[in-house]
Amino acid sequence: MLITLDTNLIPRKGILRSVEISTILRIASALGARVALTQTVLAESISARRRDVREAMDAHSRTVQKLGNFCSVDAYYIPSVDAVVDDWEAQLRSAFEELPLSGDDAVEALEREALRIKPSKSNGTGGRDAAIWLTIKRAHLATTGPTHFASNNTEDFAIRKGSDTLHPDLAQELGERLGDFTYHKDLKSIIRTLCSEAEVSISAASFPEDLSLSIIDQIVAHGDLKNFADFVDVSPDEVGPIENITLDSLRVRSAYSAEGVVVGFLTAKFTLVLAAEVHETLGTAITGALGGWFEMGNEGVALFDITVLRDVRYEHPWGPEDDAFDEIDAVHPG
Numbered sequence: 001m002l003i004t005l006d007t008n009l010i011p012r013k014g015i016l017r018s019v020e021i022s023t024i025l026r027i028a029s030a031l032g033a034r035v036a037l038t039q040t041v042l043a044e045s046i047s048a049r050r051r052d053v054r055e056a057m058d059a060h061s062r063t064v065q066k067l068g069n070f071c072s073v074d075a076y077y078i079p080s081v082d083a084v085v086d087d088w089e090a091q092l093r094s095a096f097e098e099l100p101l102s103g104d105d106a107v108e109a110l111e112r113e114a115l116r117i118k119p120s121k122s123n124g125t126g127g128r129d130a131a132i133w134l135t136i137k138r139a140h141l142a143t144t145g146p147t148h149f150a151s152n153n154t155e156d157f158a159i160r161k162g163s164d165t166l167h168p169d170l171a172q173e174l175g176e177r178l179g180d181f182t183y184h185k186d187l188k189s190i191i192r193t194l195c196s197e198a199e200v201s202i203s204a205a206s207f208p209e210d211l212s213l214s215i216i217d218q219i220v221a222h223g224d225l226k227n228f229a230d231f232v233d234v235s236p237d238e239v240g241p242i243e244n245i246t247l248d249s250l251r252v253r254s255a256y257s258a259e260g261v262v263v264g265f266l267t268a269k270f271t272l273v274l275a276a277e278v279h280e281t282l283g284t285a286i287t288g289a290l291g292g293w294f295e296m297g298n299e300g301v302a303l304f305d306i307t308v309l310r311d312v313r314y315e316h317p318w319g320p321e322d323d324a325f326d327e328i329d330a331v332h333p334g
Helices: 019-031 039-067 081-095 103-115 127-141 168-173 175-180 187-194 209-221 223-227 325-331
Strands: 002-005 034-038 097-099 147-150 181-184 242-258 261-274 285-297 300-315
Touching: 002 127, 019 034, 019 187, 019 242, 019 261, 019 285, 019 300, 034 039, 034 127, 039 081, 039 097, 039 127, 097 127, 103 127, 127 147, 147 187, 168 175, 175 181, 181 187, 209 223, 209 242, 209 261, 209 285, 209 300, 223 300
Parallel strands: 002 034, 002 147, 034 097, 147 181
Antiparallel strands: 242 261, 261 285, 285 300
């Protein structure tokens, strides 16, 4: 089985492994499926990240320069555009196999663009879409298993805009192999096709001790942590020492099963209890809300990867309490 995604379904910002992509990757592993991006999609995603980061960096520089007209701005670390893009490429390559573009397909893609042949557009553009399609078609015809291709570019790949039916011109190209080729217009469609919805009940007791320790490490090292005022200039080594973690208000937002594997996304409030020797300098605890992808095992939760943190702060006995779940729902709806 081959699962492959178009560029428009790869995140433009933030981390790669959203709950939907994490679910697809884990379910694919359980099913023995390949999850791949064409060479063209990989290049498009890396290029888009570079453009977006450069634009954000330029906007940041302009803002700092304006602020400098009114006050002194202390120096602080900002990664280079190359460093951010290199990290993004590493995330992509660690998650997906690359399907190379053959020279013959590259030539045909340009010809299709000139001749207005699907998935190229009637205005003479769309050579990259043609290259993506030809690479996927070649990979599908070279194997005996099913292929699942997801793209929200329904205007070019589907029978009509908004449809989840492959365009008949493209379907005809697959010949006898059309029966095991499925076009999806979003990631949820892949998940619904390959999985069944599962009913899962998870409590704090579902997390074994070693996994709880892993969650502590993930929170302390998570990139989102520096989005919060208390941790802007704090390195992971400066956060602790942490005595234990408590999780409450756990809520499973979605769960799916395939081949005996159950995966999903949940949210929870957390409290990292700090050692007494740092109460006066740091506080009594670190509190916040998290969202993460989980996999169930025979004894409870077997794997847990945090994808988002919200409302993280050092807590003092007089500190306020907030509910950050509405923000998490906006990022990862169930």
